[in-house]
Amino acid sequence: xxxxxxxxxxxxxxxxxxxxxxxxxxxxxxxxxxxxxxxxxxxxxxxxxxxxxxxxxxxxxxxxxxxxxxxxxxxxxxxxxxxxxxxxxxxxxxxxxxxxxxxxxxxxxxxxxxxxxxxxxxxxxxxxxxxxxxxxxxxxxxxxxxxxxxxxxxxxxxxxxxxxxxxxxxxxxxxxxxxxxxxxxxxxxxxxxxxxxxxxxxxxxxxxxxxxxxxxxxxxxxxxxxxxxxxxxxxxxxxxxxxxxxxxxxxxxxxxxxxxxxxxxxxxxxxxxxxxxxxxxxxxxxxxxxxxxxxxxxxxxxxxxxxxxxxxxxxxxxxxxxxxxxxxxxxxxxxxxxxxxxxxxxxxxxxxxxxxxxxxxxxxxxxxxxxxxxxxxxxxxxxxxxx
Numbered sequence: 001x002x003x004x005x006x007x008x009x010x011x012x013x014x015x016x017x018x019x020x021x022x023x024x025x026x027x028x029x030x031x032x033x034x035x036x037x038x039x040x041x042x043x044x045x046x047x048x049x050x051x052x053x054x055x056x057x058x059x060x061x062x063x064x065x066x067x068x069x070x071x072x073x074x075x076x077x078x079x080x081x082x083x084x085x086x087x088x089x090x091x092x093x094x095x096x097x098x099x100x101x102x103x104x105x106x107x108x109x110x111x112x113x114x115x116x117x118x119x120x121x122x123x124x125x126x127x128x129x130x131x132x133x134x135x136x137x138x139x140x141x142x143x144x145x146x147x148x149x150x151x152x153x154x155x156x157x158x159x160x161x162x163x164x165x166x167x168x169x170x171x172x173x174x175x176x177x178x179x180x181x182x183x184x185x186x187x188x189x190x191x192x193x194x195x196x197x198x199x200x201x202x203x204x205x206x207x208x209x210x211x212x213x214x215x216x217x218x219x220x221x222x223x224x225x226x227x228x229x230x231x232x233x234x235x236x237x238x239x240x241x242x243x244x245x246x247x248x249x250x251x252x253x254x255x256x257x258x259x260x261x262x263x264x265x266x267x268x269x270x271x272x273x274x275x276x277x278x279x280x281x282x283x284x285x286x287x288x289x290x291x292x293x294x295x296x297x298x299x300x301x302x303x304x305x306x307x308x309x310x311x312x313x314x315x316x317x318x319x320x321x322x323x324x325x326x327x328x329x330x331x332x333x334x335x336x337x338x339x340x341x342x343x344x345x346x347x348x349x350x351x352x353x354x355x356x357x358x359x360x361x362x363x364x365x366x367x368x369x370x371x372x373x374x375x376x377x378x379x380x381x382x383x384x385x386x387x
Contacts, residue, residue, distance in 0.1 A: 035059055035067035039102040042069035074099055077107035084108075117142055120150035127151075161186055164194035167249065171195075174235065175382060178203040181239030182249065183371065190374040193239075207240050207321065208379070212387055214325045219344050224383045226344040229353035232376025233361075236368050237294045243319035245270060246288035246296070247277045264319065270308070271297075291324045293362065295332070301363070306331060336361055350380050 033044040035058040042052070044059035050068035058067035074084040077098040084099035090108035098107035117127040120141040127142035133151035141150035161171040164185040171186035177195035181204060185194035208231060216222050231240065238244040243264065263269040274285030287297035287304040295303040310331035311318040318324075328340060339360045343353050354376040358364050 031065060033059060037067060037069055038104070040069045040100065042067045044068070074107075080107075080109060082107040082109040115143060117150075120152075123150070123152060125150040125152040159187060161194075167194070167196060169194040169196040174239070175205050175208070176203060177239075180241045180244065181235065183236060183239075183368075190371065190378055204240055205382075208382065209386075210321060211240070211325065212383060214322075215344060218329060219341060221345040223345060223347050224380055224387070225348065225350050226346050226353055228350050228376045228380035228383055229343055229357050230340070231379040232350070232354050232372050232374075233357050234292050235375045235379070236372050237289070237362065238292050240292060242291050242321045242324050244292075244294070245290055246285075246294055265317070267308075271304070290318060292321075293324075293328065296363075298363070301333065303332060303336070306333065350376050 031045050035042045035044050035055075037053075037055045037058065042055070042058075044065050045068050046064050047054045047066045047068065050066070052068050052070040055067040055069065056063075059065045077084050077095075080098075082092075082095065082098065084101075084105050085108050086104050087094045087106045087108065090106075092108050092110040095107045095109060099105045120127050120138075123138075123141070125135075125138065125141065127144075127148050128151050129147050130137045130149045130151065133149070135151050135153040138150045138152060142148045164171050164182075167182075167185070169179075169182065169185065171188075171192050172195050173191050174181040174193045174195065177193070179195050179197040182194045182196060186192045211231065212227055215227055234240050245264070270290065271287045273287065274282030277285070277288060284298050285296055286299065287302075289296040290304055290307055295307045297304040307324070307327055308318050310327045311320070311323055314323060314326075316323045329337065332340075339357070343357045343361070346353055351373050354373050355366075355369060358366065358369065358372060
C-alpha cells in the first residue's frame with residue numbers, strides 16, 4: 001500500500017513539473033513574437049522592458065505582453081530643422097524619405113519667418129517688441145508673433161496756445177500762476193495750464209502754501225496725501241482760486257467781465273441756476289458753484305447758501321481765501337466736514353483719496369477723474385519738495 005502511494009505521488013509531481021515547463025516554453029514563445037502598428041515593426045514583450053512605444057491588443061496574453069515599437073529615428077529630419085508629423089498638419093514644406101513609417105509620417109520644415117514690415121513702415125511705424133514701444137502699438141502689421149508688433153510714434157504735442165491767449169491768459173506751469181488757472185486751454189499735460197492774471201498778486205504756489213499751513217495748523221494728523229488729494233480736486237474745480245463762480249468764464253451776462261466787476265457781490269448773478277447757465281441743462285444745480293470747491297446748492301444740500309450766510313455772519317467777502325478755509329472746517333454741513341477730515345488725515349494713496357474726495361465731498365460721480373489724479377500727484381510732489 002505504501003508503495004502505491006509513493007508511485008501516485010511521483011506521477012502527480014511529474015505532471016506538475018511537466019505543466020510548468022510547458023507554460024515556460026509557451027511564455028518564451030509568446031514574448032518573442034513579431035507585431036506591427038501603422039506599418040512600424042515591433043516585438044511582443046513585457047511592457048516594462050520596452051524602450052519605445054507600447055501598443056495593446058497586438059500580442060497574445062494579458063497586460064504583461066504588449067507590442068513594443070522601437071523609437072523611430074527622426075534624426076534626418078530634425079538635423080535640418082524639421083519635425084516628423086502627418087503631412088496634412090504641416091504648415092511649412094513637406095519632404096519625403098526623412099522620417100520612419102509610411103505616408104502619414106513625413107518631415108515638415110517650417111517656412112522661414114517673413115521679414116516684410118512694409119505695412120508698418122508705410123504708416124510711419126517700426127516693428128519691435130511692444131514692451132519697448134513708447135508710442136501706439138498696432139497688431140497685424142508686422143511678421144512674427146506677439147513679441148513683434150508695429151510701434152507708431154505718438155504725434156508731437158501741439159504748441160497751439162490760442163485758446164488760452166484768446167482769453168488773455170498764458171500757458172505755464174500752474175504752480176507759477178499769479179492768477180486764475182483754467183484747464184483744457186493749453187497743450188500738454190497737467191504741468192501746462194492756462195494762467196489768467198487776476199491782479200491779486202497771489203501765485204498758485206502762494207495759495208498752496210496758505211492752504212497747506214492752515215490745514216496742518218487746524219487739522220490734527222493731517223497728511224500730505226490727503227492735502228494733495230483735496231488740492232488736486234480743487235485745481236480742476238476752480239484752479240485753486242477762491243474768487244470763482246461756476247461758468248464765470250462764459251461771456252456776459254452769464255460770466256463776469258473781470259475780477260473787479262460788481263457782479264461778484266450781486267446775489268442774482270451769483271445765484272444763477274444750472275438751466276440758466278447751461279442752456280436748459282443740469283436742473284439739479286439750484287444755485288451755481290462758488291469758491292475753491294465750487295460749493296453748490298442742490299436739493300437737500302444748500303452749500304452755496306451756507307457759504308454766503310457764513311461770510312455775512314463774519315462780515316467778510318465770500319471770496320476771501322481765509323474765509324473759505326474756515327468755512328470748510330466749521331461752516332459747511334456736518335457730513336461734508338466729516339468727509340473732509342477723513343480725507344485730510346488719511347495715509348491711503350493719493351489716487352484713492354482723490355477719488356473719495358471727488359465722489360463724497362464734491363458729490364461728483366467721476367468727472368475728469370484722471371485729470372484730478374494727475375493734478376493731485378503733482379501737488380503731492382510739490383508738497384514733499386517744499387514742506
